[in-house]
Amino acid sequence: MTTKTPAQLRSARWFAPDDLRSFGHRSRMMQLGYSEADFMGRPIIGILNTWSELNSCHSHFRERAADVKRGVLQAGGLPVELPSLSVDESFTKPTSMLYRNLLAIETEEQIRAHPLDGVVLMGGCDKTTPGLVMGALTAGVPMIYLPAGPMLAGNYAGQRLGSGSDAWKYWDERRAGNIDAQQWQGLQGGIARSAGVCMTMGTASTMTAITDAMGLTLPGASSVPAVDSGHQRMAADCGRRIVGMVWEDLTPDRILTGAAVRNAAIVAMATGCSTNAVVHLIAMARRAGVDLTLDDLDALGRVTPLIANVRPSGKDYLMEDFFYAGGLRALMKQIEDRLDLSCLTVTGKTMGENLEGAVVHNDDVIRPLSNPVYHEGSLAVLRGNLCPDGAVIKPAACDPKYHVHQGPALVFDSYPEMKAAVDDDNLDVTPDTVMVLRNAGPLGGPGFPEWGMLPIPKALIRQGHRDMLRISDARMSGTSYGACVLHVAPESHVGGPLALLRTGDIVRLDLPARRLDMLVDEAELEARRAAWVVPKPRFDRGYGWMFSQHVTQADKGCDFNFLERGFGPAAGEPEIF
Known part of the structure; x- marks a missing residue:
């Protein structure tokens, strides 16, 4: 086990030299009320906190930051809290996904620019988990993730x-x-009674479970409810542990290996994960230099049973029940023969060591492999002439009769157009109709909004129908369900095949064969392609313009092309003059 000396601390470059620049650093720390004994020779721990007064999921984070500080101080470090972009789901328009990469940039640069030896990342609400982790992975200092935890059952x-x-x-x-x-x-x-993220297996709980399975959280931390006193204790444990990680030089590149990413993907499938997991998991993996593809995820989905009976893929239970049933450690124990248990984790121990003693307390909530909720995993990846670069569906969360389906398309070019139509009692639609929304991808949305769970037309609801096949280049909320094909790539805004589909064209889904096609001959498609007009850009300035110039498509994780690890070496710290 590596043991750094105080002189080897990253923060020592700011404070230790006997020069004018370091004199200025030390004097400004004294201005803050610290003495040299507080910051000289001690690990300085950054607490990156995504709290805000408009992020209801993180409303407890001011108190949790205090818990983290207590742990850091007990372990002999100096905690310093830094505000981070609070990318909330509920209020951010046009979509929080537009700002995931901005949070990743901010996280990386906050770490690079400041005298931090290690960081505790405080997140949970959907995009904060991948955003924080992506940035910290690239910065490369020891890091530990503190999940917000699910709210109480509604x-x-x-x-x-x-x-x-x-x-x-x-x-x-x-x-x-x-x-x-x-x-x-x-x-x-x-429906939302306490602090914490959605208590279904939505995107928030999916992404914190993925981070847990990667070994980037304390074992099982993702399952602890936000308002449980155990969450306070876990936060303090994070503070204590990050100090140890600094002395051990336990950096994220030693943890987030290809095997750890594969573990996370398997766990995601077994939990009934959100479709958003595909985009975020690929982006996180690519930041770590792991080439994870849609086909890799589909292959794992075919052989990984869904065993978490938690809504929306499960029928009966919520995250609070999952925690009482043993939480993520218990679920991982059920499938440990499918995992690489030798992977190192933030504890300094292997995943196998972390799972010792895990027990399932309710085998209807966390099912045995002999009695899964669904025989395959949560997600399936489709290919075909409508989605040559892939699309995603959640088979367990839709009516099985749509697993093989053929019907006429009803195409909408914008969300307002679709929203008005579905409330029209005279809309020409049947249960066989395939509703399609386009111009809702990363560039077309803009920002890849969660519009993919298209509402069932009122006329069909009154006939007793509650599901139908829907296709979009958008995402959908992880709490959503139904026969929704999402993330169609390439998106229509850049001329993907979805841009060529017309109302009345026959669309065929064959889930067992992983196919999604429009039954239109190639000559007709060529004529439509020649007539297609490039749409106007969504932005002409600012961050939105940068986003539109550099964001990758859904199948590549929607990261910025200049930030993926393969683009260049990991970002180091700035030179200190």
Whole structure:
């Protein structure tokens, strides 16, 4: 085990030399009220906190930062809290995904520019996990991830509610006239009852579970509810542990290997992960120099059973139940023969050592392999003339009758156009119709918004239908469900085949064969391609312009092409003059 000396600390480059520049650094620390004993020869730990007053999922993070500081101080380090971009899901327009890469840039540059020996990353709400991890991976200092944790289960009139999932479900009933205004108001107040991320297996819990399975969190940290006292203890443990990681020089490149990425992908499939996991996992892997592809994920999905009976892929339970049933450690213990248990983790121990003693306490919540929720994993990747670079579907979360389906397309070029149409009682639509929304990808959205769970037309809801095949180059919320094909690549905004589809064309989905095609002959498609007009750019200045110039497509993770690890060496710290 490596043991650094105080002189080898990264922060010593700021504070130790007997020169004018370091005199200035030391004097400014004294201006903050510190003495030299506080910062000389001690690991300085950055706490990157994505708290804000508009991020309800992280509303407990001011208190958790204090818990982290307590742990850092107990272990002999100096904690310093730095604000980070709070990329919340609920209020950020046009979509939080537009700003994931901005958070990654900020994280990397915060670490590079400041005298930090190690960092605790505080995130949880969907894009904060990949954004923080992507930036910290590239910066390369010891890091540990502190997940926000799921909120308490929702409740209204004796019904357990899952945030997101039940919002979609009851909104359809509201549109159909089956729920009155008073009931709708009651649902509104009961569906999100505490601090923490969505308590379904949505994108937030998916991404924190993935980070846990990568070995970047304390074991099982992703499952602890946000308001459980165990979450406070876990936060303090993060503070203590990061100090040890600094002395051990336990950097993320030693943890996030190809095997660790594969472990995370297998765990994601077994949990019933969000479709968003595909985009984020690929981006995180590429930052670590691991060439993870859609085909790799599909191959793992074919052989990994879904064993977490948690909504929306599961039918009965929420994340609180998952925690009580043993949490992620217990789930990983069920599939440990499929994992590389030799992978190193932030504890300094292997994944196998971290899983010792894990037990399932409720085998209906965390199923044995002999009784899975679904025989394959959470996600499947499609190819075909509609999506030559791939598309994603969540088979377990849709009606099985749509696994093989053929029907006429009903194409919408914008979200407002689609939204108006689905509430038209006279819309020409049948249960066989394939609804299509385009111009909603990374460039077309802009920013790749969560519009892919297209609402069921009111006319079909009143006939008793609650699912239909829907296709989009958008994403969808991880709390969503239904027969939704997403992330169609290349997107229509750049001339992908989805741009050539017309209302009335027959579309065929063959999930077992992993195919998605429009039954239009090639000569006709060539004529349409020749007539296609390049749309106007969404941005002409600022961050949006930079995004549009450099973002990659969905199958490559939507990172910026100049930030992927393969583009150049990991970013070092700036020279100190």
